[in-house]
Amino acid sequence: xxxxxxxxxxxxxxxxxxxxxxxxxxxxxxxxxxxxxxxxxxxxxxxxxxxxxxxxxxxxxxxxxxxxxxxxxxxxxxxxxxxxxxxxxxxxxxxxxxxxxxxxxxxxxxxxxxxxxxxxxxxxxxxxxxxxxxxxxxxxxxxxxxxxxxxxxxxxxxxxxxxxxxxxxxxxxxxxxxxxxxxxxxxxxxxxxxxxxxxxxxxxxxxxxxxxxxxxxxxxxxxxxxxxxxxxxxxxxxxxxxxxxxxxxxxxxxxxxxxxxxxxxxxxxxxxxxxx
Amino acid sequence: xxxxxxxxxxxxxxxxxxxxxxxxxxxxxxxxxxxxxxxxxxxxxxxxxxxxxxxxxxxxxxxxxxxxxxxxxxxxxxxxxxxxxxxxxxxxxxxxxxxxxxxxxxxxxxxxxxxxxxxxxxxxxxxxxxxxxxxxxxxxxxxxxxxxxxxxxxxxxxxxxxxxxxxxxxxxxxxxxxxxxxxxxxxxxxxxxxxxxxxxxxxxxxxxxxxxxxxxxxxxxxxxxxxxxxxxxxxxxxxxxxxxxxxxxxxxxxxxxxxxxxxxxxxxxxxxxxxxxxxxxxxxxxxxxxxxx
Numbered sequence: 041x042x043x044x045x046x047x048x049x050x051x052x053x054x055x056x057x058x059x060x061x062x063x064x065x066x067x068x069x070x071x072x073x074x075x076x077x078x079x080x081x082x083x084x085x086x087x088x089x090x091x092x093x094x095x096x097x098x099x100x101x102x103x104x105x106x107x108x109x110x111x112x113x114x115x116x117x118x119x120x121x122x123x124x125x126x127x128x129x130x131x132x133x134x135x136x137x138x139x140x141x142x143x144x145x146x147x148x149x150x151x152x153x154x155x156x157x158x159x160x161x162x163x164x165x166x167x168x169x170x171x172x173x174x175x176x177x178x179x180x181x182x183x184x185x186x187x188x189x190x191x192x193x194x195x196x197x198x199x200x201x202x203x204x205x206x207x208x209x210x211x212x213x214x215x216x217x218x219x220x221x222x223x224x225x226x227x228x229x230x231x232x233x234x235x236x237x238x239x240x241x242x243x244x245x246x247x248x249x250x251x252x253x254x255x256x257x258x259x260x261x262x263x264x265x266x267x268x269x270x271x272x273x274x275x276x277x278x279x280x281x282x283x284x285x286x287x288x289x290x291x292x293x294x295x296x297x298x299x300x301x302x303x304x305x306x307x308x309x310x311x312x313x314x315x316x
Numbered sequence: 317x318x319x320x321x322x323x324x325x326x327x328x329x330x331x332x333x334x335x336x337x338x339x340x341x342x343x344x345x346x347x348x349x350x351x352x353x354x355x356x357x358x359x360x361x362x363x364x365x366x367x368x369x370x371x372x373x374x375x376x377x378x379x380x381x382x383x384x385x386x387x388x389x390x391x392x393x394x395x396x397x398x399x400x401x402x403x404x405x406x407x408x409x410x411x412x413x414x415x416x417x418x419x420x421x422x423x424x425x426x427x428x429x430x431x432x433x434x435x436x437x438x439x440x441x442x443x444x445x446x447x448x449x450x451x452x453x454x455x456x457x458x459x460x461x462x463x464x465x466x467x468x469x470x471x472x473x474x475x476x477x478x479x480x481x482x483x484x485x486x487x488x489x490x491x492x493x494x495x496x497x498x499x500x501x502x503x504x505x506x507x508x509x510x511x512x513x514x515x516x517x518x519x520x521x522x523x524x525x526x527x528x529x530x531x532x533x534x535x536x537x538x539x540x541x542x543x544x545x546x547x548x549x550x551x552x553x554x555x556x557x558x559x560x561x562x563x564x565x566x567x568x569x570x571x572x573x574x575x576x577x578x579x580x581x582x583x584x585x586x587x588x589x590x591x592x593x594x595x596x597x598x599x600x601x602x603x604x605x606x607x608x609x
Contacts, residue, residue, distance in 0.1 A: 053416045059407070060424040063483065067427070069450065070439045082448035084457070129336045136332030142325050148333065155344045157592055159544045161568040161585040165578050166350035167343065169361075189339030219328045248432040250547040255573060266434040270551055273438055280442055290435035298430045302423055305430065309488065310495040 074285035081280045097285035108289045111268030119246035122187030127239045130193030138201040182256035200234040237308030240301045354582035361576035373583035386562040392474045396481040397538040404489030412497040426487035437548040440480045470560035496530040528607045539595050
């Protein structure tokens, strides 16, 4: 009996592993193509490991006047500042929405939630005109400033703060601590895993954000990785190996973040969806 | 004393929410109002003057052929959502059983979701290459004599986009389903098995209804997220060939930042908003029929 269940585990494992490999084949194809010669790109049957590893395409992507180095620095700057700001500001607001009782709190929260329904397309045109008149159009501020405000983040942190029992802050109140001290000394340390989750998810949004960069940036020197990638592909539209080397450059950082923070990402996404 | 305390609470509440609220007002609420105002104008960027034109933008939209084309394409794009949810449910069912390397498998299925949409779009563009791409090479070797031209033809371009999107969303849907499946009590399933229910009956009659709130949630969030997306399409087809991959959100972008028709673009964007409202309302209304809490 035990042997039978064991073999059925293996069968299901093999079946699911097969489909999982199919899911990631596009990535495998991308990496292997980035190391092949132009003649080998569309070889069939597909050679998943190049016969000879050619680094030229990666060198092309990372050197020269349009090096991905610039795009990486731009993306890191925009993503890091936005993420730190968004995480802290979300935590602040979420504390107010969950652990301080005051008039108009719930009405305000409904306004927040309703803003989640407004598609970014509605906001693009007015933001473009506003940023233009403020002089921040075609600067990184056009991405960073709005990037520091995430309604999803407030929502997610609020869910987390609501799950912390009230007794914890009550005993601190009796000891004479106020909200500000409780927030920094008590709640924030407890919220570290939730903050890490929000930070990782938020960072991935900023890193992958193509649409805002497309609308608000013009100068090539300001391009973030997705825009740089698009630019590279427009200019090298027959260099398939180079395209795949560039795509790899765009994907690898997120793959690393994912491998390191998988636990937080999965946890956070599940919590915010299922308990929300 | 009590009154003072209440006042302090009020002040502290605003102190905590204030900084965030400032941003929400500046970057969400004000632009939304501004956009609503633009609907009634013929504002063009850099144009010397602008005037109020009442509902002319709305009338123009209702006569615009491309609007209807993009509406239709949007619906086709949205079809990817239920398909991706269905497949994700099957994958989650399998991954919820006793398996080896469960965590690794879960991570592999989830991987597409966290990667940059633009980068994967370019990878798929080559995979779908009509003459020599690996997908058509496989189809040919399987005996398909005339494989589709995918992104380069008007007939198959939306299908190709849908395939990319199903692949992209699958991992997210699967993760959420897995969490929901883990909440189902094993005793209930045991009891059904003892009563002689077949595995597919257990799945269809017990598990599927039990996860229906999750399915509902995934449908709403998936549809809303999808209808807002235009990045991958802009990156690989720019709405073409012809207007065969022009969807509403891309149509807004094009009018605003290619033709600088700000008033008209604002009008289309509000049409998009109303469609999102409509989806949400229909879902809320429809959930009474099939969601079991």
